[in-house]
Amino acid sequence: xxxxxxxxxxxxxxxxQSCAATLAQHPDKFKVTIIERLSVCGGQATTxxxxxxxxxxxxxxxxxxxxxxxxKHTFNFFRKYGHEPQEVKLQVSFGQGKDGFxxxxxxxxxxxxxxxxxxxxxxxxxLIKWTMPxxxxxxxxxxxxxFFFSKDFGDKMVFPLIALFLGTGNQTAxxxxxxxxxxxxxxxxxxxxxxPGTLLPNLPTMVTFPHCQNFYAxxxxxxxxxxxxxxxxxxxxxxxSRGKKxxxxxxxxxxxxxxxxxxxxxxxxxxxxxxxxxxxxxxxDDAKKLLGKTATWKEKFVLGGAKFFDDITITxxxxxxxxxxxxxxxxxxLCAEPKSKDQEDQIKFAKNEVNGQDGEPSGYRPxxxxxxxxxxxxxxxxxxxxxxxxxxFRMDRDAxxxxxxxxxxxxxxIFLDKTHSNxxxxxxxxxxxxxxxxxxxxxxxxxxxxxxVVPGMMFINGKNNTLFAGSWTLVNMHELACVSGIAAAYxxxxxxxxxxxxxxxxxxxxxxxxxxxxxxxxxxxxA
Numbered sequence: 354x355x356x357x358x359x360x361x362x363x364x365x366x367x368x369x370q371s372c373a374a375t376l377a378q379h380p381d382k383f384k385v386t387i388i389e390r391l392s393v394c395g396g397q398a399t400t401x402x403x404x405x406x407x408x409x410x411x412x413x414x415x416x417x418x419x420x421x422x423x424x425k426h427t428f429n430f431f432r433k434y435g436h437e438p439q440e441v442k443l444q445v446s447f448g449q450g451k452d453g454f455x456x457x458x459x460x461x462x463x464x465x466x467x468x469x470x471x472x473x474x475x476x477x478x479x480l481i482k483w484t485m486p487x488x489x490x491x492x493x494x495x496x497x498x499x500f501f502f503s504k505d506f507g508d509k510m511v512f513p514l515i516a517l518f519l520g521t522g523n524q525t526a527x528x529x530x531x532x533x534x535x536x537x538x539x540x541x542x543x544x545x546x547x548x549p550g551t552l553l554p555n556l557p558t559m560v561t562f563p564h565c566q567n568f569y570a571x572x573x574x575x576x577x578x579x580x581x582x583x584x585x586x587x588x589x590x591x592x593x594s595r596g597k598k599x600x601x602x603x604x605x606x607x608x609x610x611x612x613x614x615x616x617x618x619x620x621x622x623x624x625x626x627x628x629x630x631x632x633x634x635x636x637x638d639d640a641k642k643l644l645g646k647t648a649t650w651k652e653k654f655v656l657g658g659a660k661f662f663d664d665i666t667i668t669x670x671x672x673x674x675x676x677x678x679x680x681x682x683x684x685x686x687l688c689a690e691p692k693s694k695d696q697e698d699q700i701k702f703a704k705n706e707v708n709g710q711d712g713e714p715s716g717y718r719p720x721x722x723x724x725x726x727x728x729x730x731x732x733x734x735x736x737x738x739x740x741x742x743x744x745x746f747r748m749d750r751d752a753x754x755x756x757x758x759x760x761x762x763x764x765x766x767i768f769l770d771k772t773h774s775n776x777x778x779x780x781x782x783x784x785x786x787x788x789x790x791x792x793x794x795x796x797x798x799x800x801x802x803x804x805x806v807v808p809g810m811m812f813i814n815g816k817n818n819t820l821f822a823g824s825w826t827l828v829n830m831h832e833l834a835c836v837s838g839i840a841a842a843y844x845x846x847x848x849x850x851x852x853x854x855x856x857x858x859x860x861x862x863x864x865x866x867x868x869x870x871x872x873x874x875x876x877x878x879x880a
Contacts, residue, residue, distance in 0.1 A: 371838030489531030811869030849875035
């Protein structure tokens, strides 16, 4: 190795690009190699092609669709390469029928029924904050019983809400109260403000992502121009050793499309290669498996605490299936009597009679949906009306609303945890209307994750020439993925470039939690 240049290896997923970008600021200090088993960059942030004549646009983000306005690092990277995220007023539809439905668009009978629970919920959130970490590690299901909340309030309102927006799926009842409280109160993590009257505020602002595949391709091209070696369709087959002489491993060519996207090797393993440092931007269970015999007992303990579940997403245009399983239209019988001028205006908005806040075009057109099983109300299916949600469906037609017939809307139905596939409604979807199907390996945010994995990360990060990055290190958000990669690069000696006070504060907190390291200040972004 010439001079003082350190050879750094970063493995896979969307986290590697934020890590590599931060390291690439210092070409005199780091020689960066990326090993990516997929044929394209971006990890789960994938994009698929659509028939524009039929669906109104030529593309769809089918892995990661959007997020909160607090995703400062994510948006900073988008804008650096000319990809602008777009704001949208969020509309959600939970459950079905008068006894199970509620929304943030207009007053519902379910919200009226549990108004006292909703008010008490706000007080308990404050108590959780004051008693952290004691109540913080308690599972939500236990907390709801401790404070005598109605069982249906948990099943019909709390669990679907958390499952939908944090991607906790059917493990929501086991999520720690710390995450629940952070979702509503932490400036760096909250997706919206707690509303004492309706739980979820009316039409909060969310953000939809630009064409993810194009963005990640532009980002990768820029990194390559700066000397970063990106090896796609390449898999690490073994980590042979980690020590004072560096990290030794072997790779092999990989085809991610083989065996119904399970993937397979297409050639023999390479000769062993040596790198000074290793950043494992892979899922915790994959990291543990890859480390193999080189894993320490601490790494086995911490990484082994992360639990993952296999889910499948069906992208389709079966409007009949969607209407039968979700409340897709405004129905007077689902609406409660208004108690204020604001609620009167909300009903008029839902009926297409007046525009909403900030000139939002009128009409009840949910983007996010949940469907609960009668056999087990704590388990749900999640869905998106992508035509209502993603901006390109309306912007490609220069319209305030997507001018697409409902029968040509593009939907996503997400079926959670294949061990409970006997509950799924997947067989009701017309096969001729399926556009894409993809399996995902998703983190379950169980309370054990916050008692074992999150506090344990600082004891394995930076040890044995190895750092870990991924949203699983804290909570499953795209912003966490970006920040975790930047933090790994910072630990290796790269500068954190300051561009926003809020973003810097978030980075500082993550660095302390996941690495046990205090932030010493960064470098100002060029004007």
